[in-house]
């Protein structure tokens with residue numbers, strides 16, 4: 062094997078060529094930060110006022126996060142996979158079975174037709190033996206609409222799969238395929254069939270139920286009537302499990318095998334904790350174990366379509382690598398990438414930092430993070446640390462028999478019941494881990510803690526494409542939920558600071574940074590308000606222009622931006638404009654969702670409220686998406702985020718003018734320069750906010766109510782500051 066590998070590698074690593082330079086800079090930068098803290102401490106001891114103490118705390122947090130962030134730069138790597146060489150290691154017929162999990166939770170926020178497209182894209186795009194694939198759909202919405210959509214999809218697949226094979230259409234899901242091309246004659250018929258299916262599904266969704274004339278045959282009717290009986294609600298219903306396609310029996314119209322397709326809506330009971338997506342995935346894991354028990358799993362969100370025929374083989378390049386190391390490999394993560402992002406990505410919806418930049422750094426340290434979708438797992442990793450499970454290559458596992466047999470279905474319903482996990486280690490030491498709204502990050506992290514490794518695979522052509530909310534409020538709400546999830550990890554007993562650092566120092570720093578990002582809200586809020594308010598009474602808080610310490614501040618400030626910018630643009634398709642928007646969103650998040658998330662998290666901690674996973678809305682409003690495509694900000698909802706943001710915008714503009722003018726007139730510009738400059742930075746970032754406040758007339762302008770509230774808040778703060786500072 063060894064020599065074969067040398068000639069035909071499955072994957073290679075390219076370390077970042079600038080690693081030495083980067084490490085030298087990390088050293089210098091860390092020293093600079095230490096010096097700044099020293100300077101801050103000294104001036105604090107000289108004059109301990111409320112302001113200087115508050116800013117000192119802010120600087121401590123900045124320093125903590127800046128230093129830990131360097132861990133992501135310590136050993137950055139890129140990987141290349143050679144799926145074409147896989148055949149030298151495993152013959153085609155010995156490829157492992159693959160179980161694909163698709164989660165959906167709400168037919169109104171996640172239109173069933175797009176969930177269907179996700180499943181069909183797995184079948185069409187992946188260049189993998191059909192009879193080895195099984196698709197398990199989890200419906201946490203417990204909706205007959207979704208089951209109906211999938212029954213329709215199963216029928217459509219019998220035509221669609223041979224059509225794709227015969228016309229060599231490989232790289233699309235039906236929605237994209239029919240959307241982009243008018244199509245030749247051969248595709249006309251298919252298109253009609255697809256449109257019919259879509260119309261039916263959408264009609265059912267608009268009506269809120271599957272009405273009689275939409276149902277085609279007795280099989281469908283029986284399935285729907287038998288399950289959705291009186292008393293069946295989303296939050297309270299027995300498990301529904303339907304085998305819609307069974308590979309050993311169902312064939313397409315040309316007689317070729319189809320993949321397995323199974324619909325699952327786990328049992329729900331009011332008052333029982335269902336653990337959101339993590340709970341759903343664990344049910345899928347058990348039901349699939351009873352049915353196909355594939356050694357390799359792929360998790361997909363309902364909005365993630367496949368875009369790379371080779372993705373499963375790329376993952377196997379790592380998972381089946383005959384070298385020792387691969388036996389400790391738990392998962393191969395492809396980045397979340399998105400379609401429909403506007404050219405300059407005004408809401409920073411690509412979230413490059415989390416999805417592409419930081420993972421390259423973590424990957425070099427052996428533990429990239431799991432991001433919830435587009436991830437191939439070794440099933441065994443969910444059953445205990447690598448040392449506890451038998452080590453061998455993956456291999457195929459046998460099936461239990463006919464999937465839709467009563468015995469197997471009974472077993473499946475049993476493992477999908479509410480009580481099944483009671484008294485077991487599921488969610489604690491087995492399966493996807495509970496306790497955080499970022500079940501993905503937390504699960505990946507816990508696997509790493511157990512000694513499992515993980516790999517980041519980011520080929521140029523995106524392997525998976527998902528969707529992001531095309532509205533600012535949507536993006537901020539989603540981020541808020543993630544941030545609460547991170548805080549739940551940061552303040553848990555598995556917190557990386559005590560739990561991971563002793564295992565792997567640098568990776569421990571990286572994870573520490575990761576979960577403590579939310580507390581950035583504290584310094585960003587402090588810097589968005591305090592220096593500005595201090596200008597009112599002309600209190601000087603920073604070194605003046607003539608002070609040598611001023612250069613240290615400048616260096617640290619500039620370097621923070623330069624480092625960020627270089628990393629941002631060095632990853633493919635990173636443009637300066639996107640970076641600029643990303644840093645704007647960074648600031649906006651810092652004054653909106655971070656503080657609100659911290660507040661909500663604290664309330665949850667003391668037991669005032671309970672944490673909830675609000676599913677991101679994926680159905681899009683037309684006016685909104687037109688604005689988004691034009692790159693115009695959308696502020697058109699009354700949201701507490703916008704009240705905070707507008708307050709910051711107003712306050713900084715006022716103080717920029719007041720501070721600047723007074724500084725110049727009184728010849729004290731050098732003394733207030735840093736503070737006025739800060740106002741300037743905020744004002745530049747807030748330009749779209751002013752525009753939405755005064756100039757715009759469209760639906761995306763800032764609502765009057767928000768403006769008034771922000772105005773009062775800003776005024777109130779000025780009055781308070783005038784008397785206090």
Ligand SMILES: O=c1ccn([C@@H]2O[C@H](COP(=O)(O)OP(=O)(O)O[C@H]3O[C@H](CO)[C@@H](O)[C@H](O)[C@H]3O)[C@@H](O)[C@H]2O)c(=O)[nH]1
Pocket residue numbers: 164165166167171199201336337338341361362363364397432433434498499500501502539543546674675676677678
């Ligand atoms: O109770 C629930 C809640 C959600 N989901 C599914 O989980 C997926 C992700 O939910 P969504 O609201 O779309 O999450 P995103 O806003 O896309 O959030 C990101 O963050 C989540 C939490 O960290 C990850 O699970 C996601 O994969 C990741 O894309 C969707 O397919 C949902 O249907 C469930 O199955 N059950």
Ligand SMILES: [Mn+2]
Pocket residue numbers: 362364527528677
């Ligand atoms: Mn998503």
